[in-house]
Amino acid sequence: xxxxxxxxxxxxxxxxxxxxxxxxxxxxxxxxxxxxxxxxxxxxxxxxxxxxxxxxxxxxxxxxxxxxxxxxxxxxxxxxxxxxxxxxxxxxxxxxxxxxxxxxxxxxxxxxxxxxxxxxxxxxxxxxxxxxxxxxxxxxxxxxxxxxxxxxxxxxxxxxxxxxxxxxxxxxxxxxxxxxxxxxxxxxxxxxxxxxxxxxxxxxxxxxxxxxxxxxxxxxxxxxxxxxxxxxxxxxxxxxxxxxxxxxxxxxxxxxxxxxxxxxxxxxxxxxxxxxxxxxxxxxxxxxxxxxxxxxxxxxxxxxxxxxxxxxxxxxxxxxxxxxxxxxxxxxxxxxxxxxxxxxxxxxxxxxxxxxxxxxxxxxxxxxxxxxxxxxxxxxxxxx
Numbered sequence: 098x099x100x101x102x103x104x105x106x107x108x109x110x111x112x113x114x115x116x117x118x119x120x121x122x123x124x125x126x127x128x129x130x131x132x133x134x135x136x137x138x139x140x141x142x143x144x145x146x147x148x149x150x151x152x153x154x155x156x157x158x159x160x161x162x163x164x165x166x167x168x169x170x171x172x173x174x175x176x177x178x179x180x181x182x183x184x185x186x187x188x189x190x191x192x193x194x195x196x197x198x199x200x201x202x203x204x205x206x207x208x209x210x211x212x213x214x215x216x217x218x219x220x221x222x223x224x225x226x227x228x229x230x231x232x233x234x235x236x237x238x239x240x241x242x243x244x245x246x247x248x249x250x251x252x253x254x255x256x257x258x259x260x261x262x263x264x265x266x267x268x269x270x271x272x273x274x275x276x277x278x279x280x281x282x283x284x285x286x287x288x289x290x291x292x293x294x295x296x297x298x299x300x301x302x303x304x305x306x307x308x309x310x311x312x313x314x315x316x317x318x319x320x321x322x323x324x325x326x327x328x329x330x331x332x333x334x335x336x337x338x339x340x341x342x343x344x345x346x347x348x349x350x351x352x353x354x355x356x357x358x359x360x361x362x363x364x365x366x367x368x369x370x371x372x373x374x375x376x377x378x379x380x381x382x383x384x385x386x387x388x389x390x391x392x393x394x395x396x397x398x399x400x401x402x403x404x405x406x407x408x409x410x411x412x413x414x415x416x417x418x419x420x421x422x423x424x425x426x427x428x429x430x431x432x433x434x435x436x437x438x439x440x441x442x443x444x445x446x447x448x449x450x451x452x453x454x455x456x457x458x459x460x461x462x463x464x465x466x467x468x469x470x471x472x473x474x475x476x477x478x479x480x481x
Contacts, residue, residue, distance in 0.1 A: 100131065102257055107133030109264040113201045114140045114178040116153060116170040118161065120207025120221055121252030128257075139181050142174075155356040162208035164222045164235050170204025171224035171231075172358040178202055201263055202226045207252055209238075210245035221252040224361075225263045228302055230293045231362040234259050239284020254279050255287075294362045301352050301381045302359070307391045308349075308380040316378070318346035318435075320398040321388065326371050330471040334437050335375065337469050338398045341435065341462075346398055348377035355383050385432075386423050394431035401446050404436050404461060408453045424456045434461045437469055445470060 106128070115125065115138070125141050128134050144153040150166075151157045153173055158166040178200040207221040218237050225232040236255055238248060258278060269289050276287060300306035310316065318338060324331060327348075338346045350368050353359045360368070365379060382388040385397065385407060399407075406412060413419040434457075438447035448463030 103131045107137050111199045111264045112139050114174040115203040116142045116174045117205040120209045121205045121256045124253035124256040162206045166206045167204045167222035167224040169358050171202045171226040172361050175202025175226040209248045223259050233290040235288045237286040292362045310378045316347045317344050318342050319349045319392045319395045321349045351380050351383045353381045353383045389430050396433045398435050437464045
C-alpha cells in the first residue's frame, strides 16, 4: 500500500464520492485502512451488476467498460457529492475565509482478466469530475500474461494517483512518469486528458448561470436538442425555421437531463465543436417549463416526436392536471412551437396527424411535408 500517497490524499482538502464497477475497488480498502479517510470519502459505491450500473446512471451504457461509462459515473458521483454536502461545509482552516471544501466525483470501469471468453485487450478507465474540470484516464494492458490480482493492483494505483492529481491541481504528468509510477510494461498504454471548464460552463453547474447566452437580446427562436451529432436534417430545420419565423434560430443543448447524469466538460466541448459554427447555447434547463424561464417568449423549434412527449402525462407524474398547468404556463408566457414532421417507415407524421390537448395545439404551427422531409436521425449516425 502506498501510504505516502494515501496520506497526501487524506491531508489535502477534498470530499469524494466514488462509483467503481469492480476493477480497482481495492483502492477503497486502501483509503479506508489509513487514518483520515473520514475527511476524504463521503460515499463509496460499487455498481457491480449490470442492473446496478444502469440504476446508478439512469440508462444502460452502450459498453460497461469504457471511458464514456467512467465519465458518466464520475458525473453522477459528483452530483451525489453536491447533494450530500449542500450547503457545502468548510474546512476548519478555511472556515474564517468561507472557502468550501472542493467536491469530486470519481468513476471507474474496467475489463480485467476473467474466466469468460473475451476478445481484445484488458482495460481500465478512470474519470474524475469537479466544479472546475473533467479528467479522463485510459489504461490498456498489453498481452503480458498478468494475473487479475496484478491488474487490480495497477487499477487501484491509477485511481489513487488520479485522485491526488485532481486534488493538487490540473497538472498532467509526463506519460513516462505515470508509466513508471504504475509499474507498466512497454506493451501497456496509458493516456490522460484534463479539460478545465470556461467560467460560463462552471456557472451552469453551480447555479450561477441558467445558460451560456451572453448577448443583451435574448434569442427569439430556440432549437433544443442533443445534436449528437449535428446532421443535415438539423441544418435544414434551422434554414426552414428561419425562413418561416423571419429571425435567427439558435441551437440549445441542456447540460442537464431529467433522469441521467449531466454532460461533463468533454461532452460540452465535443457538442460545441460539432455545431460547426451555428449559433448555440448551453443551458441547465432540461424541461420546456425550465426553458421558458431561460428563453422567455421564444418560439421553440421541435420535431413531432418531441411535441408528443410534451403532451404525454407520464412526463408530469401521470397527472393530467399537472400537464395542463404546465401547458397553460407556456401559453401565458407567449411561447409557440414550430413543429417539423418525421417519417415512420413509409408514413410521414406531421402536426396534423397528432392528438394533442387543445391548449398545446393552439400554440403550435406545423411545417408541411412539402417544405421539409428528411429520413435521418442522430442515433442512426452514432450507430454507424
